Amino acid sequence: MxxxxxxxxxxxxxxxxxxxxxxxxxxxxGKPGVSEQTRKKVLEIADSMGWKPNSAAKALSVAHTHxxxxxxxxxxxxxxxxxxxxxxxxxxxxxxxKEDYSLLLRFAHDDDEALRVHRNWIAAGSxxxxxxxxxxxxxxxxxxxxxxPEVPALVFSDASVSGGxxxxxxxxxxxxxxxxxxxxxxxxxxxxRVAGPERFGHTYLRDRVxxxxxxxxxxxxxxxxxDYTPQEGRDCTKRLLTLPQTxxxxxxxxxxxxxxxxxxxxxxxxxxxxxxxxxxxDDSYLCxxxxxxxxxxxxxxxxxxxxxxxxxxxxxxxESVANQFEPGYRLITRESTAAPRAE
Amino acid sequence: MxxxxxxxxxxxxxxxxxxxxxxxxxxxxGKPGVSEQTRKKVLEIADSMGWKPNSAAKALSVAHTHxxxxxxxxxxxxxxxxxxxxxxxxxxxxxxxKEDYSLLLRFAHDDDEALRVHRNWIAAGSxxxxxxxxxxxxxxxxxxxxxxPEVPALVFSDASVSGGxxxxxxxxxxxxxxxxxxxxxxxxxxxxRVAGPERFGHTYLRDRVxxxxxxxxxxxxxxxxxDYTPQEGRDCTKRLLTLPQTxxxxxxxxxxxxxxxxxxxxxxxxxxxxxxxxxxxDDSYLCxxxxxxxxxxxxxxxxxxxxxxxxxxxxxxxESVANQFEPGYRLITRESTAAPRAE
Numbered sequence: 001m002x003x004x005x006x007x008x009x010x011x012x013x014x015x016x017x018x019x020x021x022x023x024x025x026x027x028x029x030g031k032p033g034v035s036e037q038t039r040k041k042v043l044e045i046a047d048s049m050g051w052k053p054n055s056a057a058k059a060l061s062v063a064h065t066h067x068x069x070x071x072x073x074x075x076x077x078x079x080x081x082x083x084x085x086x087x088x089x090x091x092x093x094x095x096x097x098k099e100d101y102s103l104l105l106r107f108a109h110d111d112d113e114a115l116r117v118h119r120n121w122i123a124a125g126s127x128x129x130x131x132x133x134x135x136x137x138x139x140x141x142x143x144x145x146x147x148x149p150e151v152p153a154l155v156f157s158d159a160s161v162s163g164g165x166x167x168x169x170x171x172x173x174x175x176x177x178x179x180x181x182x183x184x185x186x187x188x189x190x191x192x193r194v195a196g197p198e199r200f201g202h203t204y205l206r207d208r209v210x211x212x213x214x215x216x217x218x219x220x221x222x223x224x225x226x227d228y229t230p231q232e233g234r235d236c237t238k239r240l241l242t243l244p245q246t247x248x249x250x251x252x253x254x255x256x257x258x259x260x261x262x263x264x265x266x267x268x269x270x271x272x273x274x275x276x277x278x279x280x281x282d283d284s285y286l287c288x289x290x291x292x293x294x295x296x297x298x299x300x301x302x303x304x305x306x307x308x309x310x311x312x313x314x315x316x317x318x319e320s321v322a323n324q325f326e327p328g329y330r331l332i333t334r335e336s337t338a339a340p341r342a343e
Numbered sequence: 344m345x346x347x348x349x350x351x352x353x354x355x356x357x358x359x360x361x362x363x364x365x366x367x368x369x370x371x372x373g374k375p376g377v378s379e380q381t382r383k384k385v386l387e388i389a390d391s392m393g394w395k396p397n398s399a400a401k402a403l404s405v406a407h408t409h410x411x412x413x414x415x416x417x418x419x420x421x422x423x424x425x426x427x428x429x430x431x432x433x434x435x436x437x438x439x440x441k442e443d444y445s446l447l448l449r450f451a452h453d454d455d456e457a458l459r460v461h462r463n464w465i466a467a468g469s470x471x472x473x474x475x476x477x478x479x480x481x482x483x484x485x486x487x488x489x490x491x492p493e494v495p496a497l498v499f500s501d502a503s504v505s506g507g508x509x510x511x512x513x514x515x516x517x518x519x520x521x522x523x524x525x526x527x528x529x530x531x532x533x534x535x536r537v538a539g540p541e542r543f544g545h546t547y548l549r550d551r552v553x554x555x556x557x558x559x560x561x562x563x564x565x566x567x568x569x570d571y572t573p574q575e576g577r578d579c580t581k582r583l584l585t586l587p588q589t590x591x592x593x594x595x596x597x598x599x600x601x602x603x604x605x606x607x608x609x610x611x612x613x614x615x616x617x618x619x620x621x622x623x624x625d626d627s628y629l630c631x632x633x634x635x636x637x638x639x640x641x642x643x644x645x646x647x648x649x650x651x652x653x654x655x656x657x658x659x660x661x662e663s664v665a666n667q668f669e670p671g672y673r674l675i676t677r678e679s680t681a682a683p684r685a686e
Contacts, residue, residue, distance in 0.1 A: 067447065072436070086429040093415070093450035104410065106445040107436035230628075259632050285573075289602050291634040 008049045017045045028123040043119045047147055066101050068092075068312055069127035071117050073108040082228060082256050083284040085133075091305030092131075099313065101128075115140050122148045128316045129154065131308070135161050136199045152315035154308065159323045161201035166315060167323045168308060172202055173209045175297050175329035179279055180213040182331055183249050186339045188277065190220040192247035194236040194257050198225045203253070206281075210251075222247060226257060233257025237264040241276075248340035249277035255286045258294055262336070273338035283332055292335030300327040351392045360388045371466040386462050390490050409444050411435075411655055412470035414460050416451040425571060425599050426627040428476075434648025435474075442656065444471075458483050465491045471659045472497065474651070478504050479542045495658035497651065502666045504544035509658060510666045511651060515545055516552045518640050518672035522622055523556035525674055526592050529682045531620065533563040535590035537579040537600050541568045546596070549624075553594075565590060569600060576600025580607040584619075591683035592620035598629045601637055605679070616681035626675055635678030643670040 010028070014021040019038060026033040027042035034042070072085070093103055104127055108114035118141055121127050128151075132141055135157035142163040145153035155162040158169050183191050193210055196203040207223060214221035224239060226232035233256060240247060241264065252258040258280035262272055270276050272292060280287050283298035304326050314321045353371070357364040362381060369376040370385035377385070415428070436446055447470055451457035461484055464470050471494075475484055478500035485506040488496035498505040501512050526534050536553055539546040550566065557564035567582060569575035576599060583593060584607065595601040601623035605615060613619050615635060623630050626641035647669050657664045 083426070083429075086426075089448065090450070093448060094452070097450045097452060097456070102447050102449040104445050105432065105436060105448050107433070107440045109437070109440060113440070256628070263632075285599070286629065286632060289629060290632055 008046075013042065013046045013049060016049060017042050040116075043116075043123070046123075047119070047144070050147065065126060065128050066099075067104040067127050068096065068101060069104045069106070069118075069121055069130040070133070071106045071108050071114045071130075072133075073110060073114045082254055083286065084254070084282055087284070087301045088304070091301050092308050093305075095305045095309035101309075111140070115144065118144055122151050125151075127151065129312050131312075132156065132165075135201045137161055137201055137204065139163075139201075152312075154311055154315060157201045158205050160205075162323075166311065166321045168304075168311060168326060169323065170202070170299065170326045171328060172205050175281070176206055176209040177213055178329060178331045179251055179281075179297060180210065180217065180219070182333075182337075183251075183277065183279075184217045184219060186249075186277070186337065188219065188249045188340050190222075190245065190247045191249040191251065192222040192224070192240045193251045194233060194240070194253065194261065195223055195225045196253040197227055206253070220245075220247075226253075228254050228257060230256055230260045233260035234264055237261040241265070241268060241270065246276075248275075249279065249337070251279045251281065253281045255280045255282050255284045255294070255296065258296075258336075259286060259290055262290055262294070273336050274341055277337040277340070279337060287334070290336075295334045295337040296332050298330045298332050300330075303327045351389075356385065356389045356392060359392060360385050386466075390487070393490065408469060408471050409442075410447040410470050411439065411444060412447045412449070412464055412473040413476075414449045414451050414457045414473075415476075416453060416457045425597055426629065427597070427625055430627070430644045431647065434644050435651050436648075438648045438652035444652075454483070458487065461487055465494050468494075470494065472655050474655075475499065475508075478544045480504055480544055480547065482506075482544075495655075497654055497658060500544045501548050503548075505666075509654065509664045511647075511654060511669060512666065513545070513642065513669045514671060515548050518624065519549055519552040520556055521672060521674045522594055522624075522640060523553065523560065523562070525676075525680075526594075526620065526622075527560045527562060529592075529620070529680065531562065531592045531683050533565075533588065533590045534592040534594065535565040535583045536567070536594045537576060537583070537596065537604065538566055538568045539596040540570055549596070563588075563590075569596075571597050571600060573599055573603045576603035577607055580604040584608070584611060584613065589619075591618075592622070592680070594622045594624065596624045598623045598625050598627045598637070598639065601639075601679075602629060602633055605633055605637070616679050617684055620680040620683070622680060630677070633679075638677045638680040639675050641673050641675050643673075646670045 010021050010024045014024045017024065019042065023034050023038060024042050027039040028046060089103060106117050108117055130151065130153045132153055132155045135142060135155055142165060145151065145165055146163050153165050155165045155167045157167055159167045191214065195207060210221060210223065222240065224236040226236050233252065237260065240250060250261055252261055258278055261278055265272050265276050272278055278294060280294045280296040283296035287294035287296045307324065311321055311324065353364050353367045357367045360367065362385065366377050366381060367385050370382040371389060432446060449460050451460055473494065473496045475496055475498045478485060478498055485508060488494065488508055489506050496508050498508045498510045500510055502510045534557065538550060553564060553566065565583065567579040569579045576595065580603065583590060593604055595604055601621055604621055608615050608619050615621055621637060623637045623639040626639035630637040630639045650667065654664055654667065
């Protein structure tokens with residue numbers, strides 16, 4: 001942790017904001033006593049001036065929260081359906097238990113709200129470190145934690161969008177290559193993909209590598225973007241299957257959309273895998289309960305939990321931590337993929 | 344909140360335990376500086392003496408944690424598979440967001456560890472209230488929170504096992520009656536059940552009502568107990584299907600075990616629902632992705648979230664809160680149930 005004293009004081013912030021020092025204190029510590037408008041103004045000014053909590057007080061408080069913060073702003077519906085976060089939290093939580101750490105879980109209905117929670121956590125010293133998911137290009141959370149190195153952030157994204165914050169990246173380029181090569185080797189020449197939201201860094205990366213790899217093999221490639229929900233998984237599949245030339249394989253960016261794709265195909269009388277191969281990015285229990293069971297790109301989430309927690313502890317101890325990759329992806333082939341029917 | 348000052352001081356506890364006041368302080372506040380043995384002894388003695396944190400300091404800290412605590416000691420594997428907790432946390436979390444509250448989530452590998460976390464939370468004033476799940480008969484967590492009314496606990500169980508703590512109960516008796524009547528009306532005369540662990544209060548309640556209701560209709564009824572995991576769901580189904588007289592319907596206490604039951608039946612060439620009807624207690628996305636889709640007893644989890652959070656806030660405000668029932672169960676009939684084949 002840095003030993004230098006912060007140069008910007010609460011008095012400086014109060015002067016710049018034109019409010020009392022106690023109002024600044026209330027605002028920075030997330031306490032009642034100031035209007036939301038004042039709080040917002042104070043936080044912005046404090047941020048822009050590079051205000052940081054006193055490092056001694058900070059170190060004291062950091063030693064005591066024993067919590068890792070996560071703000072989730074995905075829709076609650078999706079969180080109940082898609083197993084990834086609960087699997088990850090369980091795996092991380094079991095590792096955290098060994099050192100008496102907890103997860104502080106906060107829901108936020110939009111990005112502004114999420115940012116406000118992060119600001120309050122930083123000001124109040126509520127957490128020892130945070131985990132940041134679904135990073136967008138130019139993400140404001142990344143900017144915020146760059147300004148506040150006293151609260152370490154572990155970013156789940158490609159290093160190219162983390163602004164220098166420590167990252168743990170899934171090797172999406174490698175995962176993409178495994179999928180495209182597998183489909184090419186089966187004989188597919190026209191594949192499609194139902195991707196996640198375009199604004200996410202990992203979607204961007206997968207988009208780019210899918211384009212490159214399919215081009216390399218001379219395959220035709222269509223891509224639609226969705227929001228990971230069952231509804232958009234269905235809608236995109238319907239659009240892909242009404243194209244004049246339909247693909248012989250579809251890759252989905254999560255398990256839930258793949259399952260919905262299977263249902264759409266089934267309703268249209270399209271046989272999986274004889275007429276259409278389906279692949280889920282992210283394996284889960286869901287992929288094993290359908291008929292046919294789904295070929296999926298699997299992460300090793302239990303191993304990931306241990307790796308994540310080691311990185312978090314090192315960051316909390318003020319160590320310099322290199323960006324790391326998750327354990328490698330592994331393509332698990334089940335009954336939803338096969339060679340395309342000969343024309 | 345109570346206004347009277349606690350009568351038992353740290354000095355009293357120190358005298359009774361035969362240790363220094365600072366050792367008591369360390370122990371009660373979950374800080375290092377005392378051995379685990381001493382901590383345990385101090386906590387037990389403080390508990391038995393009815394020690395409570397100073398109420399003014401407590402009120403101050405309560406006003407500031409803005410967190411609801413949950414200690415989970417189910418296996419991490421199951422948490423990643425069974426959607427119930429993530430659905431509930433999402434639904435509760437979205438309601439909590441409106442008042443700037445977070446969930447403090449702590450994993451614990453066994454009951455002793457879970458109890459230690461709860462004691463530390465109480466001593467340190469870490470949370471404004473707790474939610475308690477999977478209550479056992481004679482549960483030590485219930486005893487602990489009875490001794491510490493300064494941290495309100497909302498217990499998810501039947502009121503008969505909550506020791507007077509405020510409960511929110513699923514109406515398991517009514518759910519059981521709906522299932523048994525439905526199967527009886529279809530013509531089933533021999534049904535079985537793969538239940539949850541016998542030590543849980545809600546399992547006990549369901550066991551009793553299933554026995555009563557099947558007896559009322561003159562149905563034969565077999566019951567095996569499992570731990571909610573896929574493995575035990577499979578094992579119990581295999582045992583039930585190798586009985587000399589096999590049941591014509593099986594009811595499972597969660598969705599995951601039902602799906603495994605479906606797979607076992609399928610592997611044995613038993614047709615669902617023609618030869619065997621299956622019902623899942625707890626509906627979820629999982630119940631809609633199998634072939635055939637599963638008849639299930641559904642809770643209204645989004646509505647439950649709002650109800651839970653209202654009760655928590657009232658408890659935190661020191662109000663007296665009556666025990667409540669969750670929104671009622673609703674049996675959703677899908678393709679996994681039918682009349683039994685005529686002999």
